[in-house]
Amino acid sequence: MTTTNSQPVRDVIIIGGGAAGLNAALVLARARRSVTVVDARQPRNAPSAAAHGMLGNEGINPLELLDRGRAEAQSYGAEILTATVDAARPDGQGYLVRLHDGRELQAAQLVVATGVRDVLPDIEGLSARWGKDVIHCPYCHGWEIRDQTIGIIATSATSAYQAMLFQQWSQNITLFSNGYEFEAEALDTLAALNIPVIDTPVAAVEITDDAVTGLRLTDGRTFSLQVVGVSSGKRVNLDGLEALGLETYDNPEGTFLRADDTGHTNVAGVWAAGNVMDPEIQISECASQGARVAVTINNELVFSRADAALAAARQAT
Incomplete structure (x- = not known):
């Protein structure tokens, strides 16, 4: 983690601490990336007594599942903040995220895993x-x-x-x-x-x-x-992220964040994972998608560094 203007610059900030966000944090932390999760702790599935279709965790209480996920990610060094995002915007070669209490965080990459809210x-x-x-x-x-x-x-x-x-x-x-x-x-x-x-x-x-x-x-x-x-209507949780210029799309169920299969959004360095981009996928799929996005982020950072090192070496000769 480097520092700019006395502010630590993380590799990745993940906005949203559900299954997608926490699994992304787990994989990135295990890859020795500096990662912070910003989570309001208001999961969509909180009213449910149990989560199903989770191999090895069948019938687990959704809140217990998230508690386990937080502990696992933290055990590898991930930082998890209970907070909401007031604003996020591009900042130099990365992004600045301002929290509701005035704190500001900087990161090279953002993952939006904020999910959706149900409208009954x-x-x-x-x-x-x-x-x-x-x-x-x-x-x-x-x-x-x-x-x-x-x-x-x-x-x-x-x-x-x-x-x-x-x-x-x-x-x-x-x-x-x-x-x-x-x-x-x-x-x-x-x-x-x-x-x-x-x-x-x-x-x-x-x-x-x-x-x-x-x-x-x-x-x-x-x-x-x-x-x-x-069937509830669904609205994507993008409050505070308007300045990023993220592209959304509408379908009969609601409005969602547009991203490709690897999680790339229309904004370089900003990624999406979980129900924020696909309302149909279940908890296990959200977790899987979070892991896949994390792997792709780490791979891109690794090879970007390698390309820069090669270019610098060639310029020096």
Whole structure:
């Protein structure tokens, strides 16, 4: 770690301390890179009791998983700060990051691993059960809600396919269109699968004794069920990073950071990893992507140094 104007210059600052950011920090620290993780400690999956599909960590509490990850990265020298970023901007050949408490950090490279935040429909009781018995991903929660009575609340026309997907885990599926219209082929497929469609909008999630018990419609009817499936809208967490000029893209799920398969963004020296660039990947994939980005960063730094050394040697002869 070198110093400029009394300010330590790190090799890499990672903004975001989820699975992608922490695994990137772990790999970079093991590569003897000076790395700082800036993490607000507000993980998206905090409401969930368990994370699934993690080989060797199946069913682990998400917060415990992050605690383990922080400890592992720190054991190799990674610095982890609990903070939020007020601003980040180019600074000479690197980047300057200002934290909410006024501290300023400098680094040659930035990794944006800030993830996304979920935006739920404005339905009474929905957010209170989010991550418990109001869920969005059957691969994350399907085994735990198998064979239960599930109501899918539509948030777009693609919710018809979400209902079809959930039927792998339970035959007791009802789709509530909630004002959205579906294509004729989708409706025919739902009918062929014996998935009923209710057109009356949903007014509220019924909760009894700390559990979902039904959906109340705007016409007063109540449908008894045990689980609600709903696709949340997703918004990328880029607050404070506007001055970097990062390119985003929109898809039906929300707005995300554009990057290639190796994590390169449109800004040299700024990388992306995890759900901030792809809302579909799960925790294990986020961790894997963080590792891959870290390896690519280290490789580029190694060979950039080698190229500079060769150029200097040739100039000296």
